Amino acid sequence: MRPLVSRQSLWVGYGGTAKRATIDIGPPGNKVLVQGAKSTELARLAASAAMETGLRPVMFDLDGSLASSLSGRFRTYDYRSFLYDAFRLEAPESWHSQLAAAAYTLALDLSSEEEAIIDSAMQKVSSDGALLSPVTIRDVMGQVEGFRGFYVDKLSGRIGSLRLFDAADDQSFGALLEGDVIIDFHRAPYPLAGELSACLFVAKVLAMSQVSGTELPPLFITEAHRIFRANPRPDHSNRLLTTLMGVSSSVAFSTNQPSALAPSVLASCHLRLSSIDAVSSQKGSEGLRFIRGTVLLDDLRSGERSWFFPRRIGHKTGEYSQAKPSSYVNPEVTREVLEHAEAFPLSTPESIVQFLTGEFLPADIRAAQATLLARKCLILEPKDTGSGPKVFCLTLTEDGRKLLQELRS
Numbered sequence: 001m002r003p004l005v006s007r008q009s010l011w012v013g014y015g016g017t018a019k020r021a022t023i024d025i026g027p028p029g030n031k032v033l034v035q036g037a038k039s040t041e042l043a044r045l046a047a048s049a050a051m052e053t054g055l056r057p058v059m060f061d062l063d064g065s066l067a068s069s070l071s072g073r074f075r076t077y078d079y080r081s082f083l084y085d086a087f088r089l090e091a092p093e094s095w096h097s098q099l100a101a102a103a104y105t106l107a108l109d110l111s112s113e114e115e116a117i118i119d120s121a122m123q124k125v126s127s128d129g130a131l132l133s134p135v136t137i138r139d140v141m142g143q144v145e146g147f148r149g150f151y152v153d154k155l156s157g158r159i160g161s162l163r164l165f166d167a168a169d170d171q172s173f174g175a176l177l178e179g180d181v182i183i184d185f186h187r188a189p190y191p192l193a194g195e196l197s198a199c200l201f202v203a204k205v206l207a208m209s210q211v212s213g214t215e216l217p218p219l220f221i222t223e224a225h226r227i228f229r230a231n232p233r234p235d236h237s238n239r240l241l242t243t244l245m246g247v248s249s250s251v252a253f254s255t256n257q258p259s260a261l262a263p264s265v266l267a268s269c270h271l272r273l274s275s276i277d278a279v280s281s282q283k284g285s286e287g288l289r290f291i292r293g294t295v296l297l298d299d300l301r302s303g304e305r306s307w308f309f310p311r312r313i314g315h316k317t318g319e320y321s322q323a324k325p326s327s328y329v330n331p332e333v334t335r336e337v338l339e340h341a342e343a344f345p346l347s348t349p350e351s352i353v354q355f356l357t358g359e360f361l362p363a364d365i366r367a368a369q370a371t372l373l374a375r376k377c378l379i380l381e382p383k384d385t386g387s388g389p390k391v392f393c394l395t396l397t398e399d400g401r402k403l404l405q406e407l408r409s
Contacts, residue, residue, distance in 0.1 A: 011049055012311060030271050032046070034046060040256070048070065051074070070182060077171065134159050177217065230260055338407070353365045
């Protein structure tokens, strides 16, 4: 975590008189909108300029555009490396769980009634100290007092469609918030999985900032219209967006579809970088003259408006940061792994992962297996499968049986 930083000037290009064009950002945090067909190039430019000034941004890259062009400049992670930690509650638990409920509401486009059910479910999850994953939420949905019938059944089905999340690692958000990092969400198996993950990541960093009382690094969100979208049914609280807009850190929203972005985001972003197509589609732009390839810098607070030619930022790609071994083992997962190995003598490590994935995250299952193998509670030994070749299967040892009895009790 870092202390408050001073205002910084980002060098973004050249003005009409060949002077440098800059954007001043810093606490109290500016909210920046990058819009238009060239939003990808402009977001890449703004992120690189922020890094040059030492602001160490954190980028939530929903479309993969920054990861595909700047992975050689920033530490770049697949979102699954931090997914498991995003599901963990951050103290104070009730505060984080409310933001997580808002994340589900945004991603799933829920109504006010469905948001109330999610809020109640999160309160139970928070009191139990469980994870905020779709698996956990779906399991407690039927236990929420005061809600029964159509809305619960409908919401349970929608949550159930998100059960198959695959966490590839168990990285800590503390490493993420050191800055100069890109989180790539475009590898999600389907769009909604990436959008929900991004919302939960935002909820987690806001909760960590609230708990520690320190400043967040500048945040960049590409394809922001996918999570903060113009909702034709604005009947939920939108607590996540309200909290994000209230932080003192600078936040940049990038979108090539500004008309699909939530009106509250448009109203809150006083600094705007707009490519020509975005400017020409705005009201009152009929009399404007501009040169092809220029970008409009608009400061709605002062009313200043200027055109500039953006700097060229070359692509620099590299390998994604390597995963580290998992460091957290859930006792319930440990018990399930031991029980499965006891009930099915021909179980292999991968078959247990596949069997339990619908209930637990694969990263947690593999971590439990590795720990049990290291403690000699399980051993791998070749077993005859009949007419086929021998297969290395997990066998429960005497120490494993003792541990299983303890976990059952």
